[in-house]
Amino acid sequence: MRDYTHRALNQAQAKGATYADIRIVRRETQTLEVKNGVVQTLSLGDTYGFGIRVVADGAWGFASSHRLESGEIDRVASLAVAIAKASALSKSADVDLGPAERHEDTYKTPMKIDPFEVSLEKKIDYLLRADKEARSVKGVRVVEGTLGFERNHKVFASTEGSYIEQTLTESGAGIVVMAVSEGEMQQRSYPNSFGRHQGTGGYEFIETWDLPGNARRVAEEAVALLSAPQCPSGVTSIILDGPQLGLQVHESCGHPIELDRVFGTEAAYAGTSFLTPEKYRNFRYGSDIVNIVSDAVTPGGLGTYGYDDEGVPAQTTDIVKNGQFVGYLTSRETASQLRKIRPEAPARSNAAMRADGWNRIPIIRMNNVSLMPGPWTLDDLIADTDDGIYMITNKSWSIDDKRLNFQFGTELAYEIKKGKLGRIVKNATYTGMTPKFWAGCDAICNKDHWHVWGTPNCGKGQPGQVAHTGHGAAPARFRDVQVGVMKG
């Protein structure tokens, strides 16, 4: 492999690159889907290739190919340099990568049971058992269960002398149950919605989350929702469960702290950010009890790795400390850009650059962006709430391009009256503005309720890239929230 990486880096430099890196990536995937008692999908994927990223004439170029051969490496390295030189036609300043990063290392996701060694039969049986449980409930129309496994083997080498080899393994599982009646459809998912809950690790993750043991409960909830009343409208207190809160953190904190968005480089597609540089260490993001941390080291988190795709070691960064906004997710280039205008910012990247495979350039992605736990138990929190709504599992999300105005819908909700859970209500939604919403956070549940929820479907970039991110969260309460804007 080192023959290839040497060749690529030498060729890029010979053509005029002042910096170059190459990533050689093999991604293996295994997807199993069972729908209404039938295995719908059993698919194995394997994609292999390399991408070369260069700076030449002070600008970026990137080219990639699926054919790892000497001649093709030369072609792609030369193309990357030619592209960089075309980019330089409109540059405003030379790329500044900050301090050099030189690391030789290997990293492997720790795990107990290699998911690719577990038989397909065992996995299918697991899904079929969950499916059968869910369909034993009267009124259920569609049940879909999914298992997904992914392994990325990555080699990174740079002209600064790094050579890093990583093997990252992910396991994920999920079930969604749909119940249908005249003009109404309701669904419930477990452990999380939109396909599956996922983490880094082995097959032990699948066993922990026990789909067969939870399928009947969520099926009953889906059916109960069909005849449930509409969630009332008004301003009230809400308690969000872990998965919904994880997505709230993702959308209203994780995206706006991506420093490339802040500097406008994602403006055309994803948008920009309200957390502009003058707010750095100088802005109240939420109430005193709000502590948000970005890290790529929590065991099992979907955003856990050894090095990012610029070869910077994984680390932990405070994002919101006692309610104050104190940190961004950075790349090497954006970290040095920030430091030019805010000298108190760190010189080095905090390792948030990741690429969706060999054929994409790294961009700033969330790793595990997590809300730290508080002191409450969920029972005490409900008992302490006089009037409100408890909202469970995301169904719909939308947020503006600066990440301020958001609206979320959840699959399931309960009214809370005088400290007790009341009736089920359907189509619950809540809406708000980010800083005001987080200022209303007045209670967070403790670490026994805290999990790192996996979001395996975060889209960003042009061409589009999908990232796998993690979000630690325990249920929490928010005061004075607008609830229920939907008609009907």
Next chain:
Amino acid sequence: MLGESRLAEIAQRVLREAKADQTEVMVSGNDSHLTRFAVNTIHQNVSETDVTVRVRSILGRKTGVASGNELALDTLHRLVRSAETAAGFQEENPESGSLPGPAPAQKVDAYIERTADYAPAERAHGVEKILKMSRKNGLDAAGAFSTEALETYIANSRGVSAYHRGTVASIVTVIMGRDSSGYASAASIDVDDLDPEAMGRIAVEKALSSKNPTPIEPGEYTVILEEAAVGDMLFFLGWMGLGALSVQEGRSFMNDKFGQRITGENVTIWDDGSDPRGLPLPFDFEGVPKQRVTLIENGVAKNVVYDTFTAGREKGKASTGHSLPAPNTAGPIPLNLFMAPGTASKEEMLASTKRGIWVTRFHYTNILHPVQTILTGMTRDGTYLIENGKIVRPLRNLRFTQSILEAFSNIESLGKDLVLLKDEWNSLGTCAPAAKIRNFRFTGTTD
């Protein structure tokens, strides 16, 4: 790009090696290039060459799928074995039927040499035209200019073989001021159809005219939606309920509505994979020729689209050529949607509006309730208040929460031009006109 004969050779190698009862192979290749700009600078500039081989093996009533992107003979053979092994582990699917047999597909010429050969420096020159205008006006331009060549070959052991190649060029730009922004986008199979200068002019004009936006009370307003916003609704409509599986599962807004009026009489929507005004793909991912399917005609619910599996579940139905890579849980989806244009120009729509809101496009649209076709999302990049036939001031962006079918029942007039809107995530496009709609529901506003 490897070309038809090389893709056919790869496919035949797979089929020769196959031992399953039936085997399908899809070989797809792409050469994709994209120049991305922001803050008036090119900051990302990328190129990709890839080929994917996907094998579907059927053993009795069991199906397995494997895909890879390495073309060496032994790797291809391993791929076939993987798909067959996966199928062997399967449970029987009592509903699984045969792969489709051969049927002649219409050839569509959608490959433009000039687009395929477009050089990085040519894209940079196009981008520079936009950046120049932006700088001159003290604004910040962001966006992407992409050119791409794609080819697909699908064959199966029953004799299906279909090849298509095409090119796609597209430009999207968002040009921003301190508190304002403007948007323009265009797509075509021919890169020479794109006019970066004209797009820069539109986006700059919007960025200048949307400075100092002020809020407006949310509520129901007459809106003039530009094509991108209408296309967004059309896309979601197709995804939520215009495929046969959603009807068979009882979760489509078309359920129990066939033959009945579901929108205003001025709404006609169809799917056509061969119309070069869109981004054509004349057959689906099983190699079945795409039929032109009328979905909603003069407001009446007419048809939904089928793949081989969903057609097999209903008497007298045949696939309309709308399969996604099978098998899948999403079912068939119309991927080449068209909405019939009207006769009005946008200027005429404006002149006839006493009070209303002009919407350039939507942002982050998402489904709230699929059966009721309720969407939510934000306006973006040019939202204005209209009074007495004129734009009077820019507005802060608004959140809408609105049923599509209800909105399509309240269309006062439709634009005379059909505009191709390319999806950000793939090489598919929707063709939509602008629309003037009564009682469109805004439920919030932002800073």
